[in-house]
Amino acid sequence: MVNTTTTTSTTEPATVALSPCEHDANISYCDNPPSCEYDVIIIGAGVAGAALAYAFGTDSRKVLLVERDLSEPDRIVGELMQPGGIQALQKLGLEDCIENIEGITTRGYVVCQKGSIVNLKYPVNPATGKPFVGKSFHHGRFVSNLRKACDNVKGVTIVQGSVNTLIEVPLLDRVVGITYTPTDATTTSTAFAPITVVADGGASKFRKSYLDKEPVGRSQFYGFIIKDCPLIAPNNGHVILSKIAPVLMYQIDPNETRVLVDVPNDARQNFPGDIKSYIREQVLPDIPESLQAKFSESLETERLRSMPNRFLPSSMNTQDGLIYVGDSLNMRHPLTGGGMTVALWDVVHLRNLLSKDTVESFYDTHLVLAQLSSFHWVRKSRASAINILAQALYALFSAEDDPDLKVLRQACFDYFQLGGTCITTPMGLLGGVFTSPLLLMYHFFAVVLYGMLCFLLSSAGPVAFVCNLGRAASVLWMGCKVFLPLLWTELVS
Numbered sequence: 001m002v003n004t005t006t007t008t009s010t011t012e013p014a015t016v017a018l019s020p021c022e023h024d025a026n027i028s029y030c031d032n033p034p035s036c037e038y039d040v041i042i043i044g045a046g047v048a049g050a051a052l053a054y055a056f057g058t059d060s061r062k063v064l065l066v067e068r069d070l071s072e073p074d075r076i077v078g079e080l081m082q083p084g085g086i087q088a089l090q091k092l093g094l095e096d097c098i099e100n101i102e103g104i105t106t107r108g109y110v111v112c113q114k115g116s117i118v119n120l121k122y123p124v125n126p127a128t129g130k131p132f133v134g135k136s137f138h139h140g141r142f143v144s145n146l147r148k149a150c151d152n153v154k155g156v157t158i159v160q161g162s163v164n165t166l167i168e169v170p171l172l173d174r175v176v177g178i179t180y181t182p183t184d185a186t187t188t189s190t191a192f193a194p195i196t197v198v199a200d201g202g203a204s205k206f207r208k209s210y211l212d213k214e215p216v217g218r219s220q221f222y223g224f225i226i227k228d229c230p231l232i233a234p235n236n237g238h239v240i241l242s243k244i245a246p247v248l249m250y251q252i253d254p255n256e257t258r259v260l261v262d263v264p265n266d267a268r269q270n271f272p273g274d275i276k277s278y279i280r281e282q283v284l285p286d287i288p289e290s291l292q293a294k295f296s297e298s299l300e301t302e303r304l305r306s307m308p309n310r311f312l313p314s315s316m317n318t319q320d321g322l323i324y325v326g327d328s329l330n331m332r333h334p335l336t337g338g339g340m341t342v343a344l345w346d347v348v349h350l351r352n353l354l355s356k357d358t359v360e361s362f363y364d365t366h367l368v369l370a371q372l373s374s375f376h377w378v379r380k381s382r383a384s385a386i387n388i389l390a391q392a393l394y395a396l397f398s399a400e401d402d403p404d405l406k407v408l409r410q411a412c413f414d415y416f417q418l419g420g421t422c423i424t425t426p427m428g429l430l431g432g433v434f435t436s437p438l439l440l441m442y443h444f445f446a447v448v449l450y451g452m453l454c455f456l457l458s459s460a461g462p463v464a465f466v467c468n469l470g471r472a473a474s475v476l477w478m479g480c481k482v483f484l485p486l487l488w489t490e491l492v493s
């Protein structure tokens with residue numbers, strides 16, 4: 001049901017005594033479902049919201065998808081889809097959305113450090129016998145295709161408008177709908193449904209109302225485009241380990257290469273000049289020589305934009321009538337490009353767990369909440385592996401001053417140079433196609449032990465070796481300090 005009224009705009013949940021769907025506070029689900037026009041309202045038609053609208057719509061649900069800006073997004077996020085994300089798109093029947101947008105096939109990454117390079121390929125897909133591939137593209141073109149796909153589904157109604165509040169029935173402790181302002185209207189509208197999905201992204205304004213976790217960030221990505229950049233290894237993402245923090249580069253169409261420079265908040269605050277001077281002085285010298293001229297020129301001429309890099313552990317969806325998905329639920333540092341993979345797999349899980357065959361009516365709140373509890377656990381393995389890897393790698397790759405972290409960073413680089421499973425397994429985890437956090441733990445501590453070993457073997461003589469034992473123990477301790485809190489956070493969240 002969509003009503004037009006005027007209400008005050010605030011992010012606090014609006015309350016109604018009883019929604020049009022509720023007739024008796026003592027019943028656990030609505031006894032008159034047809035009085036709500038929609039089965040589900042989705043706030044935000046980004047990666048997660050649009051994919052979920054499509055998934056529910058093709059399962060014969062009636063969906064209201066409210067997006068504040070339906071024009072093609074122009075953002076510096078979500079431009080490299082890992083193979084795991086492509087798998088999820090295939091499961092959803094949305095793989096065409098990354099076709100015909102001039103995207104670039106990515107076969108892996110090259111990591112560059114002080115003139116040395118290591119090439120990390122994705123592993124072979126046992127189902128096809130060919131290596132997994134990812135795809136990089138203009139984010140906006142991909143999201144526009146997702147929205148077009150939704151537009152072609154009969155049950156999905158897309159409205160351009162800004163959602164102002166969630167509507168809650170305090171008596172039932174249930175969210176029953178939204179208030180929103182359509183772009184072409186001056187008055188506020190209301191819409192009701194048994195489920196409202198919050199998919200409004202990293203800066204979610206509805207997270208605070210029902211989740212107790214807040215994102216934390218240590219750095220920003222500053223992004224710009226280089227035209228016709230002579231990349232070291234075309235069809236590969238480039239990770240450049242600069243003195244302070246990593247730089248990412250990957251082609252997003254045949255002529256344009258995205259550059260993302262990680263700028264830690266502390267380093268930025270301590271630097272006296274503007275951001276361009278910072279990048280010129282602190283980052284440019286570590287860019288491989290063959291790329292420096294183009295990098296430097298584009299820094300001056302192209303638009304420079306920034307986005308915060310944040311970490312948000314997930315939470316279980318326990319609020320009656322409400323589901324958080326995508327970045328509103330869970331975020332990690334974008335260094336490993338895992339956000340869309342997590343979001344799209346969440347959509348796959350939600351589609352399966354809340355399918356019409358399993359949950360005939362979304363008014364069956366007990367069953368919906370039970371399925372959301374399963375969702376929390378079923379997503380955990382892949383999401384945790386991606387989250388921990390992103391946060392741990394960032395800790396190692398932004399090892400500015402800490403000598404133990406520097407040893408680990410070098411060990412990581414050297415470990416990759418061993419080749420074989422020292423590359424394919426970490427790359428399978430990064431690509432979102434291997435999903436075991438224990439496998440990640442194995443390789444992380446293999447890096448730590450390798451670092452300790454290399455450090456000890458570099459000792460000049462037996463006396464130095466004995467002296468270095470203490471330092472090696474300190475490196476091990478640092479490895480534990482990086483990894484174990486991340487693992488613990490995933491276990492308890």
Ligand SMILES: Cc1cc2nc3c(=O)[nH]c(=O)nc-3n(C[C@H](O)[C@H](O)[C@H](O)COP(=O)(O)OP(=O)(O)OC[C@H]3O[C@@H](n4cnc5c(N)ncnc54)[C@H](O)[C@@H]3O)c2cc1C
Nearest residue numbers: 044046047048068077078079080163201326327337339340
């Ligand atoms: C710098 C950076 C680079 C990244 N690079 C990658 C990458 O290469 N690969 C990768 O996989 N991930 C990457 N990510 C992460 C990825 O972008 C996100 O995980 C993904 O976009 C999350 O999708 P979402 O649908 O949750 O949010 P979004 O894609 O942000 O979509 C949210 C939508 O909600 C709409 N909205 C917000 N508020 C309202 C409202 N009140 N009413 C109506 N609509 C609203 C917005 O307009 C938007 O369309 C990156 C992140 C950052 C910060």
